[in-house]
Amino acid sequence: MGPLSGGHINPAVTLGVLLSGKISPLGAVAYWIAQFAGATVAAFVIWALTRWGDVVDQTGALGTNGYGVHINLGGAAVLETVLTFLFVLVVLVVTGRGEHAAFAGVPIGLALAGAHLVGLTLDGTSVNPARSFGPALFEGGSALRQLWVFIVFPLLGGALAALVAPLILRPGTGGRGPAARVATPRP
Template sequence: METKTITKFSAEFFGTLVLVLMGCGSAVIAGANGTSGVGLLGISFAFGLSVVAMAYAIGHISGCHINPAISIGMVVAGRMKMSEAFIYIIAQILGAIAGAAILFIIASGKDGYSLSSNGLGQNGFGASSPQGYNMLAGFIAETIFTFIFLLVIFGSTSTKNIHGGFAGLSIGLSLVLIHIVGIPVTGVSVNPARSIGPALLVGGAAISQLWLFILAPILGSILSAVFWRYLLERE
């Protein structure tokens, strides 16, 4: 039986909500909390484990894209129709906004929290980069990291992969790896929805720099899809 569109929409909405709430939440609530903070590794694993958890929770329903770059990449790779991807992307963006809103409500429950100072785990470059990396470095990082991420997804979910049951684990761990390297550069997006949600609530530089975290991941996903479809998986 074919899964209904509303069911897939709900799955993508919920999955993206969880990714933003738990991933960005690890940075805002637990990331920099003195000696008890989880640090860079903790944040990296929070994002990766969110994907692993959602892959096994909703993967059988929607494929667990929870990322517009993945949906677009699937279209380019010939695995998805554009009309369905459009519905996925709407669900992902709305889910990311909802996740960021929930995170804001929780974070605001602590005295001293400031949206302008503490943020919501938004991405940035230049003065907004965690370690001051410029726009070019941020653009290259987001493009290449997304390229790698999508390549892992294509390979892990390929019908030729005899270890397909472990796809969620390999995809989640690849996101951990990307965050370990990329957090100092931009805070890591590789997911336009993940960037849009927090940016809309934080405003300011997060909004003005949002274009990079939409364009670079989409570019990386398209390049990865072309590379996979016409070079690696070619008969």
């Protein structure tokens, strides 16, 4: 999907790309509308399957995010900020180098999998405000009341990643950070 759409299925990634100057504000808004609409449609399909398709919801809450059982509000805020920061940083650094385009999905997928391994049992791992939005709409209750945490803090993590990425991808080094510049053999 990357070559077709930029692979933007996560509003936090889109924010990071916007703040990095690689997408226009109008383009970012268009992506955000599509992301939240897509998440809503996907959540509706899951909700419908659990209601009318005999699909069993193992989470009991359509896979919504939440805090209060295994982590408190402050912990969820820090967790979502840090996990999203790391994920979006990987996205920005890997996609910031054209020669990595063919395999960019590998480190991005591994970063997302790592984020889920760390956060899934704690708060359900958002790192994607749209992914949290859709199920919360159909689940309601505490999932909807707590949704703001899973929108605000992943966006904060994405914004912080956009601030740090240029330190790794320095201009004038071919997109490489200082460590890569030193390790490059000279002809």
